Amino acid sequence: MKDRRWxxxxxxxxxxxxxxxxxxxxxxxxxxxxxxxxxxxxxVLRGGVRELREIFRYIRGIGDLALENRALSExxxxxxxxxxxxxxxxxxxxxxxxxxxxxxxxPNRLISCEVVGRDSTGWWxxxxxxxxASSGVTEGRAVITPDGLIGRTVSVSDRTADVLLLSDPSCxxxxxxxxxxxFGVVSGLGNKPGEQPACRxxxxxxxxxxxxxxxxxxxxxxxxxxxxxxVGRVQRLEMSEGGLYQVAWVESAAPLGExxxxxxxxxxxxxxxxxxxxxxxxxxxxxxxxxxxx
Amino acid sequence: MTLLSLLFWxxxxxxxxxxxxxxxxxxxxxxxxxxxxxxxxxxxxxARYFVVTAILAGVMADSLSLAPxxxxxxxxxxxxxxxxxxxxxxxxxxxxxxMWFGGLCAATSTGTMALLLRMKGLVxxxxxxxxxRMAGSAVLGAALIPLLFGLMRGLERRLGIWEELG
Numbered sequence: 001m002k003d004r005r006w007x008x009x010x011x012x013x014x015x016x017x018x019x020x021x022x023x024x025x026x027x028x029x030x031x032x033x034x035x036x037x038x039x040x041x042x043x044v045l046r047g048g049v050r051e052l053r054e055i056f057r058y059i060r061g062i063g064d065l066a067l068e069n070r071a072l073s074e075x076x077x078x079x080x081x082x083x084x085x086x087x088x089x090x091x092x093x094x095x096x097x098x099x100x101x102x103x104x105x106x107p108n109r110l111i112s113c114e115v116v117g118r119d120s121t122g123w124w125x126x127x128x129x130x131x132x133a134s135s136g137v138t139e140g141r142a143v144i145t146p147d148g149l150i151g152r153t154v155s156v157s158d159r160t161a162d163v164l165l166l167s168d169p170s171c172x173x174x175x176x177x178x179x180x181x182x183f184g185v186v187s188g189l190g191n192k193p194g195e196q197p198a199c200r201x202x203x204x205x206x207x208x209x210x211x212x213x214x215x216x217x218x219x220x221x222x223x224x225x226x227x228x229x230x231v232g233r234v235q236r237l238e239m240s241e242g243g244l245y246q247v248a249w250v251e252s253a254a255p256l257g258e259x260x261x262x263x264x265x266x267x268x269x270x271x272x273x274x275x276x277x278x279x280x281x282x283x284x285x286x287x288x289x290x291x292x293x294x
Numbered sequence: 295m296t297l298l299s300l301l302f303w304x305x306x307x308x309x310x311x312x313x314x315x316x317x318x319x320x321x322x323x324x325x326x327x328x329x330x331x332x333x334x335x336x337x338x339x340x341a342r343y344f345v346v347t348a349i350l351a352g353v354m355a356d357s358l359s360l361a362p363x364x365x366x367x368x369x370x371x372x373x374x375x376x377x378x379x380x381x382x383x384x385x386x387x388x389x390x391x392x393m394w395f396g397g398l399c400a401a402t403s404t405g406t407m408a409l410l411l412r413m414k415g416l417v418x419x420x421x422x423x424x425x426x427r428m429a430g431s432a433v434l435g436a437a438l439i440p441l442l443f444g445l446m447r448g449l450e451r452r453l454g455i456w457e458e459l460g
Contacts, residue, residue, distance in 0.1 A: 019364030027363045034357035041309050121324045121359040122316030123417055
């Protein structure tokens with residue numbers, strides 16, 4: 001009986017060790033299968049949660065109105081509800097217009113994605129996007145919003161991609177100050193709920209010209225992030241412990257805690273992988289619109 | 295049937311794990327949905343069910359995060375093994391006992407995971423940050439795991455597959 005128990009324990013240990021030592025590609029494949037398997041269910045539940053939230057907001061609105069004036073007719077309540085929904089739609093509309101304008105302005109090809117989840121383990125500062133390799137998203141690409149850089153893709157499955165946010169200590173970005181051209185490296189400060197800023201800029205020479213409010217942009221060095229993306233603004237300055245460098249606390253330009261949409265930068269090669277086979281002579285609708293644009 | 299019910303809870307737990315972000319306080323610990331299923335199997339089911347559940351839950355947890363494959367399985371197995379060891383002497387099917395078990399095992403699981411991730415150099419947390427996070431996990435475990443146990447037991451009773459482990 002004791003022998004059997006030891007054999008079982010050894011077998012379990014071997015299984016776990018084998019899992020820990022799987023090759024990167026095999027590990028990614030296994031992870032991809034689980035993530036892609038769960039993502040439809042996650043989508044459905046997220047939709048449900050969003051609907052519930054809307055209903056709750058609507059009911060709360062009705063409750064407030066009832067408190068204000070119980071004599072208000074049902075029609076007025078209905079109309080106010082409609083107005084509230086219209087305002088919500090208007091806000092969404094404006095946000096989408098801004099996003100579209102941003103995509104038109106940006107020189108790189110962009111893949112528009114919805115943020116479908118945040119890191120649930122708490123070990124890393126990540127968000128999950130609803131698009132993956134099948135849409136042309138690849139690992140190590142910059143992820144941006146109209147407000148600025150938010151991070152880079154780190155783990156991509158067929159239908160989802162994880163983004164390591166600027167606020168994660170392991171996300172390091174080579175940056176420069178837009179005004180003075182001073183270089184440095186921005187890294188995240190990790191989990192500091194409610195605390196700002198989210199990042200700090202290190203390795204700024206002690207005599208460098210830096211002032212509070214300076215805009216921090218990507219330097220383009222290292223090749224990972226395109227040059228000139230807005231990262232944030234210098235909030236305050238300090239000298240490093242040894243007094244050799246200045247340290248700037250940077251407030252990220254993008255609201256890292258309230259992301260709804262994001263864009264993954266893509267190269268032509270990334271997108272070529274996912275281009276469908278189009279029959280000769282076929283003109284897609286998008287191209288027709290493109291030609292008609294002034 | 296037992297395995298099917300555990301699989302159902304694993305999928306449900308995995309989905310909830312993705313949907314519910316980590317708690318913003320006490321070191322940002324995760325809500326222990328998957329750990330709850332593993333502990334349920336450890337305390338109420340035969341050893342083989344517990345091992346299978348811990349490994350599957352681990353694969354699921356690692357797939358949904360940036361952790362390398364196998365790390366969460368290791369953490370779940372350690373926490374579950376602790377529950378199995380203490381089960382005979384301390385465990386009683388009462389909310390308060392489940393609460394203590396949940397808190398202790400959640401902290402153990404977080405501590406094991408932190409150790410593995412630090413050894414691999416994947417996170418740079420100080421000892422006090424890890425301790426704080428373990429305390430956060432214990433709070434979440436103590437609050438959530440009795441509820442999960444109640445739900446799972448309720449379903450098993452309705453399905454007629456609930457059996458008292460002797």
